[in-house]
Amino acid sequence: MPWFPEFSTAIELARRDARAREQADPVAQYLKALYDGGPGVLEKTWPGDVVVHDPRAGVIRGHRELRTFIHDNREWMAAHDARLEVVGSITVDGRAAVELLVHVLHDGREVAWPVAVVAESLDERSVEFRTYCSQWPVDGLQHLRPAFLEVGAVETTDVVARHLEALAGGDADSIVKSFEPDGYLQEPIGPDNLHRGTAELRAFYAESLSAGGFDVQPCAGTDDGASCALEYNLVGWGSAPPQAALAIFERGTDGLLAAVRLYDDVTRPAS
Template sequence: MPWFPDFVSAAELARRQSLPYEPEDPVTRYLSALSDGSPHALEAAWPGRIVVHDPRAGEVTGHRELRRFVATNQEWLRARHARIETVSSTADGSCAAVELLARLEISGTAVAWPVAVVAEATDRYSLDLRTYCSQVVVDGRRHRRAPLLGPGAVPPDGVVGRYLAGLEAGDVDEVVATFAEDGYLREAVGEPDVHRGEDGLRSFYSRLLGTGDGVALECCHATDDGVRCVVEYNDVSTRGEWPPQAGLAVFERADDGRIAAVRCYDDIERPAAGRPS
């Protein structure tokens, strides 16, 4: 788990944003190795630093670990008859984020699993890959995930900044006002946990923020192409009683400048009953 064949699209987007594209360079050979599943090509294709941050495997570093990780994931996906669809791609500077929907067979049942991958190219030979998802879909459990990144990114301005500020303040009216008329929030587990329109959004955020406590998302990194803003964050709203946890949210803007959609990718739990993530 998950999606190494689909790291290709994220990695290539990051590559093209950050460095001149050369058809025979090591990045291209690396992407080909991922596509055809040849572990022997990996060391030659990517001689520099590559690190994968995976929700289940943790941090995967070095060519030997990487080859083992690729082989294990390909076997896992094949056993579940996985089909992967790309939902969106967002590139900005040296980073690219790709939203994916994996269709799997789990214990004879067809399920759809939302997954997001961020690829950050640090130089010609080095790449960081960070995967975000909820594991509830595949094993019925939430898994606490320690922060992958530290704070430091400037919070996005405009409507995304208003949303985050309203969320932290626990202001239901302000949060709902940031959405377009038919805007929606999709929780990390995907369908059917989608809350659409003013009534649906107000019901959800009233439950989430009903105690008067805000939800503080510490912005770590933002990838923004003007249409979508992808925010990697640490949820620090329960600091002291619940450890900070890593997550990602995609904010898609409507034509009128408000939020058309928020899609979440995390496994975050909160201690207070009735406050879904």
């Protein structure tokens, strides 16, 4: 049956093509697994190592822990009538950063909870998911999250680099100058917590920097030219230990920042 080898090859090619499509959007797979409560698609697409860094559950390693985590997460989402809304994404060279609004019921009212998820494919069989958010919108508490990534060789450029240098120097005026006139900063606790325009930004940063500057130590970056997702460790802010965080820097058309959105549970020092 001379057709059989060709038929087998066609099936294998089809399988590889399907797997490549699934691997191209790992965050979508992850979110579907969390929402539907079924880890099967992740296990099929990533049969090697699967690691999850979650602010609430900690570190999840391997398929057995993944199944338990997804089951527990699905129960929590069902209990809080959660809905997921994707509001932005950046994908570069095997790493994707996706911004979400998770709509949940908390104390009898609906809350829009900003969450960011980074997926990094370590090889063709393995993947790592890292979630960043403040838990304040869903439990009213601030949870210090220790740093879990190593400082990496991440080169920041242009206005993002200038912004970070100004933060380290505690220079509120230079920070504000890195924004467009109508630029804004969004705090981690919700999309309504914005500081827009020169006056609001100056007031926010002056208060935030009253305890001095702090060092943003980059660990991993995803930058498509229009936006940059920077995973970093925040150090030297008051007496707090190094803390894990992610920021989205959205560039405007004039080389300045249109927006900075923070995803963290960073403990801010008393002024």
